[in-house]
Amino acid sequence: MDIGSAIRQTREKLGLKLESVAMEAGFDAGNLSRIENGKQNPSLKRLQSIARAMNVGVTDLYALVENVQVIPARPELHDGDEAPYLSDETRLLRRHLALLDAKHLKLAAEFVKLLNRLQKEENARQETV
Known part of the structure; x- marks a missing residue:
């Protein structure tokens, strides 16, 4: 091979x-x-x-x-993530986040929190309709 x-x-x-x-x-x-x-x-x-x-x-x-048996390392997991392999989108997002400095990483985290809150509000509105 x-x-x-x-x-x-x-x-x-x-x-x-x-x-x-x-x-x-x-x-x-x-x-x-x-x-x-x-x-x-x-x-x-x-x-x-x-x-x-x-x-x-x-x-x-x-x-x-070389056809050698290697004991695989456990993939790096975050925030209780138990999935052994991440989706392509998650991997790409992690790559981009890793390039940010501390200031911009904090802004990205705040933006994601805002998106989560907006999604919850939209879902709640749809459930009442």
Whole structure:
């Protein structure tokens, strides 16, 4: 098995779309497709980006290439999240939030709280109709 096959196998096992992994890794789906098909070898930086986009380690990918059994680490969970894999939208949101400084992260949190409150109000209005 080559590294491209390991990437594809991991992505499919996690139920992730090629386009969303490529977007989160910071390049286009065509490049990821060529990597997965063995037509292009990823640089170490690109391989790290792909692994991070899938929330796995580069070592996990190479373990597949070498056919080595690796005990998977428990994915990082927040706020009682028990789902082993996050949705594409959640992963993308986490990536963008990680780029914010403390001031803007606080503003983002306040905005999400406001959205939650507005959603509750809209749902309550719909229930009374």
